[in-house]
Amino acid sequence: xxxxxxxxxxxxxxxVTRSSAVDPFSLLAGRELDRGYRLAGLLLGNAADAEDAVAxxxxxxxxxxxxxxxxESFRAWFDRILVNVCRDRLRRRSRVRVISLEPLPERPxxxxxxxxxxxxxxxxxxxxxxxxxxxxxxxLHYWAGLSLDEIAVRVGAPPGTVRSRLxxxxxxxxxxxxxxxxxxxxx
Amino acid sequence: xTDDFERRLADRLAEGLPEAPASLQAKxxxxxxxxxxxxxxxxxxxxxxxxxxVAVVIAVAVGLVQLGVLGSGxxxxxxxxxxxxxxxxxxxxxxxxVSDGATFSITYEAGNVVVRETGTTGxxxxxxxxxxxxxxxxxxTSSSVTFYNLACGTSGSADERELVYGYVVGFDxxxxxxxxxxxxxxxxxxxxxxxxxxxxxxxEGERASVLRHGSTPFDPDTVILGWTYEVPAAGSQGVTxxxxxxxxx
Numbered sequence: 447x448x449x450x451x452x453x454x455x456x457x458x459x460x461x462v463t464r465s466s467a468v469d470p471f472s473l474l475a476g477r478e479l480d481r482g483y484r485l486a487g488l489l490l491g492n493a494a495d496a497e498d499a500v501a502x503x504x505x506x507x508x509x510x511x512x513x514x515x516x517x518e519s520f521r522a523w524f525d526r527i528l529v530n531v532c533r534d535r536l537r538r539r540s541r542v543r544v545i546s547l548e549p550l551p552e553r554p555x556x557x558x559x560x561x562x563x564x565x566x567x568x569x570x571x572x573x574x575x576x577x578x579x580x581x582x583x584x585x586l587h588y589w590a591g592l593s594l595d596e597i598a599v600r601v602g603a604p605p606g607t608v609r610s611r612l613x614x615x616x617x618x619x620x621x622x623x624x625x626x627x628x629x630x631x632x633x
Numbered sequence: 634x635t636d637d638f639e640r641r642l643a644d645r646l647a648e649g650l651p652e653a654p655a656s657l658q659a660k661x662x663x664x665x666x667x668x669x670x671x672x673x674x675x676x677x678x679x680x681x682x683x684x685x686x687v688a689v690v691i692a693v694a695v696g697l698v699q700l701g702v703l704g705s706g707x708x709x710x711x712x713x714x715x716x717x718x719x720x721x722x723x724x725x726x727x728x729x730x731v732s733d734g735a736t737f738s739i740t741y742e743a744g745n746v747v748v749r750e751t752g753t754t755g756x757x758x759x760x761x762x763x764x765x766x767x768x769x770x771x772x773x774t775s776s777s778v779t780f781y782n783l784a785c786g787t788s789g790s791a792d793e794r795e796l797v798y799g800y801v802v803g804f805d806x807x808x809x810x811x812x813x814x815x816x817x818x819x820x821x822x823x824x825x826x827x828x829x830x831x832x833x834x835x836x837e838g839e840r841a842s843v844l845r846h847g848s849t850p851f852d853p854d855t856v857i858l859g860w861t862y863e864v865p866a867a868g869s870q871g872v873t874x875x876x877x878x879x880x881x882x
Contacts, residue, residue, distance in 0.1 A: 475661050476658070476661050479653040479661065482653070483652070483653035487650065487651075488650075493654075497656060500657050501656070504657070505660075559649055559651045560650075563645075563648065563650070567645075569645070570645070585646065588639065589646040589647060591643075616639070620638055623638065
């Protein structure tokens with residue numbers, strides 16, 4: 447099995463063989479790790495879930511690496527896999543009834559950077575409360591800086607749908623800020 | 634047009650985000666290692682994923698034609714449907730699995746699968762989730778044994794969290810992954826560890842399935858922790874519990 451489509455190997459400027467030090471997939475995936483982890487953290491709201499989601503996305507991407515024809519599109523391709531993994535997890539949260547065996551904390555620890563970010567003010571809490579599809583659009587647009595068309599590719603929805611999700615989510619976030627006590631949650 | 638609120642939103646989302654943990658770097662390194670170990674595959678084997686769905690469609694179409702659902706003609710009517718399975722018991726006696734001093738039992742009560750744990754402090758319900766009665770409508774044949782396996786393991790993350798946090802109930806039928814009940818894909822409970830209740834059927838001399846972690850598609854390389862049961866050959870007594878293992882793909 448070829449590790450990536452031939453075009454990918456060629457793009458890397460190497461004659462990739464088994465004796466190579468780094469395989470193309472690892473190289474491309476390694477470049478996206480930090481970004482992917484942050485994206486997953488913002489979508490899922492805690493570091494543990496983000497870590498699991500990225501690990502799962504890497505496995506999925508590895509399994510499907512033969513589908514990638516253009517290494518330039520690796521980021522969009524991996525984003526799409528990762529966003530799907532995160533959305534599945536968010537939806538599952540509302541479906542699965544989880545009963546703890548151990549007296550584990552219900553919320554992420556105080557040191558969790560993503561939880562801290564999201565729980566810091568009313569807008570963050572409102573973001574954390576958005577449905578999965580709306581949260582994904584907000585994060586991809588305002589954090590990743592992607593256009594609506596680029597987001598549409600990643601979430602597998604038409605640009606018009608992305609726009610409406612963005613507008614609805616933005617309205618919720620704006621309202622949360624306006625409803626917050628003055629001077630407390632506003633930055 | 635970006636307004637002040639949107640600019641502040643973008644700024645605050647970018648604040649203080651951490652780098653990926655070392656475990657994810659290790660994950661990528663695992664992929665590289667896998668790449669080295671992965672054998673080259675002949676060109677014709679790469680066609681299998683392409684041709685397999687076509688073969689399935691053809692097989693289904695042929696089957697429907699034979700049943701008289703598709704096609705025209707004057708053939709005789711197809712066979713009548715199979716009789717409905719045996720009545721669903723309100724409770725059944727499951728295989729009990731002991732782990733870490735606790736005994737788990739699974740019963741089917743009024744449309745719900747109920748998982749109970751009996752430990753030193755007593756018995757408590759861990760899971761009560763609805764499940765279709767059809768799952769229990771096909772009792773094993775005389776030459777097979779049905780198991781209700783409990784197993785737990787990590788969610789596949791590189792760091793191994795040890796505590797059991799949540800439970801997921803799924804059912805594995807022989808030869809397939811017909812998980813049922815939430816979540817439908819046999820997924821993972823939040824935050825790491827999970828417990829699967831797997832129903833599997835094995836014939837004499839065969840082994841019932843072990844727990845495997847994997848969402849869709851099913852990934853046999855991510856076997857984690859579980860118990861494997863070996864059905865005794867005809868004439869033998871007892872069920873062999875094979876050593877459990879823990880490995881990650």
